[in-house]
Amino acid sequence: MAVATRPGTGVRALMDLRAGDLGGMGAPAFDHLQAGRILAVRDVPEIHELARTIRELAAGFGGAHGAQGVSELLRSGKVSGLEVLSVLYRVLRHLRDSRFMGCLFSDFMGGLGLPAPVLLDAGYFRIMVPHHYRAARERPELFDASEFGPADPYETEQMLQDAKWGNAHRDIDARHTHFQVNLWFPLHDVGKEQTLILFPEAYRRNVSQYGALPGPENPRDWGYGEPLQVPLRFGDLLMFHSQQVHASPSQAPDRNRFTVEIRAAAACIDDNGRVYRRSFWRLENFQPRGGRAGNPSLRAGQLAQPAPDQPGLEYALAGATGHAVVHRLFRRAHCSLIAGYLHRHDAVLDDAIALDERGWKNIVDRLEEFPCGEDLWLLVARLLLRQRQRQLAAQILNKVHGETSSYFWALEAGRIAIEAGLYDVALSAFGAAGAYAGRSEVALDRYTRDMPPPRSPMALQLLPARARRAAKIFSRLAQRMQSGPATLADPSLFDHRYFWDPSLARLESETGHRLKERVKRVLGPAASGAIGRVFRFFKEP
Numbered sequence: 001m002a003v004a005t006r007p008g009t010g011v012r013a014l015m016d017l018r019a020g021d022l023g024g025m026g027a028p029a030f031d032h033l034q035a036g037r038i039l040a041v042r043d044v045p046e047i048h049e050l051a052r053t054i055r056e057l058a059a060g061f062g063g064a065h066g067a068q069g070v071s072e073l074l075r076s077g078k079v080s081g082l083e084v085l086s087v088l089y090r091v092l093r094h095l096r097d098s099r100f101m102g103c104l105f106s107d108f109m110g111g112l113g114l115p116a117p118v119l120l121d122a123g124y125f126r127i128m129v130p131h132h133y134r135a136a137r138e139r140p141e142l143f144d145a146s147e148f149g150p151a152d153p154y155e156t157e158q159m160l161q162d163a164k165w166g167n168a169h170r171d172i173d174a175r176h177t178h179f180q181v182n183l184w185f186p187l188h189d190v191g192k193e194q195t196l197i198l199f200p201e202a203y204r205r206n207v208s209q210y211g212a213l214p215g216p217e218n219p220r221d222w223g224y225g226e227p228l229q230v231p232l233r234f235g236d237l238l239m240f241h242s243q244q245v246h247a248s249p250s251q252a253p254d255r256n257r258f259t260v261e262i263r264a265a266a267a268c269i270d271d272n273g274r275v276y277r278r279s280f281w282r283l284e285n286f287q288p289r290g291g292r293a294g295n296p297s298l299r300a301g302q303l304a305q306p307a308p309d310q311p312g313l314e315y316a317l318a319g320a321t322g323h324a325v326v327h328r329l330f331r332r333a334h335c336s337l338i339a340g341y342l343h344r345h346d347a348v349l350d351d352a353i354a355l356d357e358r359g360w361k362n363i364v365d366r367l368e369e370f371p372c373g374e375d376l377w378l379l380v381a382r383l384l385l386r387q388r389q390r391q392l393a394a395q396i397l398n399k400v401h402g403e404t405s406s407y408f409w410a411l412e413a414g415r416i417a418i419e420a421g422l423y424d425v426a427l428s429a430f431g432a433a434g435a436y437a438g439r440s441e442v443a444l445d446r447y448t449r450d451m452p453p454p455r456s457p458m459a460l461q462l463l464p465a466r467a468r469r470a471a472k473i474f475s476r477l478a479q480r481m482q483s484g485p486a487t488l489a490d491p492s493l494f495d496h497r498y499f500w501d502p503s504l505a506r507l508e509s510e511t512g513h514r515l516k517e518r519v520k521r522v523l524g525p526a527a528s529g530a531i532g533r534v535f536r537f538f539k540e541p
């Protein structure tokens with residue numbers, strides 16, 4: 001293993017190794033990442049498998065011509081026409097929406113020694129085509145209009161990109177309790193001028209971000225220390241802690257570039273939806289029966305297959321992972337992806353096929369064979385409730401709050417139960433959430449000690465003390481609703497984000513719920529007044 005040393009510091013910033021040597025570094029990769037090292041991992045089999053899958057799908061989506069065009073595109077970077085670019089775009093969208101990347105990299109991520117629970121996101125594909133971006137915008141039949149509109153920072157990223165440079169930043173710069181790692185790789189060879197720019201010397205330094213920079217040519221002059229620009233062959237990747245300062249490649253602004261990113265959130269007791277994005281999914285959902293390491297290419301290959309026109313029960317039951325089974329219930333891959341977010345509007349659940357009670361029992365029995373995460377089970381519970389399978393849904397919700405050790409998932413199980421009027425289930429869930437919070441070791445900055453103060457000092461995760469309070473108040477509200485007249489029932493009050501989210505206004509506009517009026521209606525004049533008084537009421541012991 002070659003280990004480069006930063007000039008003048010004696011600190012080893014870059015570890016350059018082959019994929020097969022990841023297990024033999026003396027300490028888990030996690031320890032090196034946490035210490036601020038950048039790992040360049042060479043010749044990663046998963047990347048070769050991804051390229052094979054892209055070519056195969058391109059043939060399916062665009063025929064022999066499409067496959068040839070995409071191969072040529074990735075090899076030379078030359079765009080022979082927008083139609084070929086569109087084939088690549090459709091292929092990558094399909095891979096993202098089916099969570100192919102999470103599954104393909106599940107064993108790789110599982111081998112880094114990351115603290116559990118680990119969540120993987122859906123992956124980001126960046127199609128950087130500076131000379132074709134504007135023309136692509138004019139062809140909505142080839143590229144969806146959503147690629148070009150305003151982007152929501154919490155949702156999946158737009159894939160097509162115009163030329164841009166600079167913007168040195170940390171991916172996470174707010175207080176949080178977990179550890180996030182980035183993988184970055186190109187789909188072709190990149191030299192120094194087209195590779196990601198990292199600033200390992202700034203890892204623990206308090207530096208400004210997204211500021212005006214003198215010019216793309218000399219990142220050494222940006223004030224973040226010696227830049228690290230590692231040329232990569234196709235198949236190589238860079239791996240680093242999300243709080244490493246980095247910048248997009250910027251020294252070849254005219255050249256097309258096709259790159260991929262996938263992130264993992266470790267020791268993450270929630271869905272990572274507030275700290276980063278709403279596309280994370282538990283690692284277990286991608287693991288085979290019994291949780292044994294298997295062949296991730298085979299499992300991911302199943303996700304890459306385009307769905308039949310009429311997916312049915314048998315098709316779903318043939319899924320080889322918990323995620324594949326649930327994903328195959330959906331007609332459109334994108335609906336499956338976005339339905340995974342807990343607060344997504346219920347209408348997206350209607351994209352799933354309708355099953356009767358027997359069909360759903362088969363699905364649940366099949367899922368029991370796999371090591372599924374709480375996020376997947378809660379999606380199943382929501383699907384069951386949407387299809388009026390209340391008894392089975394109650395069973396799943398009880399299973400989630402009974403088997404988890406996370407107050408977050410227990411509170412969410414309770415919220416979903418309240419929405420369905422399952423008060424007994426909800427009360428058990430809130431009781432469990434309070435107990436889990438009482439013995440939780442979750443704390444801010446527990447994996448990011450000695451890091452500089454974040455630009456956004458607000459905590460973006462639910463912490464144990466707040467969770468206990470929420471569980472207690474939710475129990476009181478639920479009891480009152482259960483014993484009171486039906487007109488009191490108001491499931492919108494059970495959103496624990498009201499207890500901690502610093503941007504209540506954004507939350508209210510997103511959920512459409514006006515917290516103050518609703519609390520007042522259920523609890524009477526005691527909670528009237530300004531929003532601050534409502535919160536004081538909530539926070540009383």
Ligand SMILES: [Fe+2]
Binds near residue numbers: 169170171246
């Ligand atoms: Fe970034």
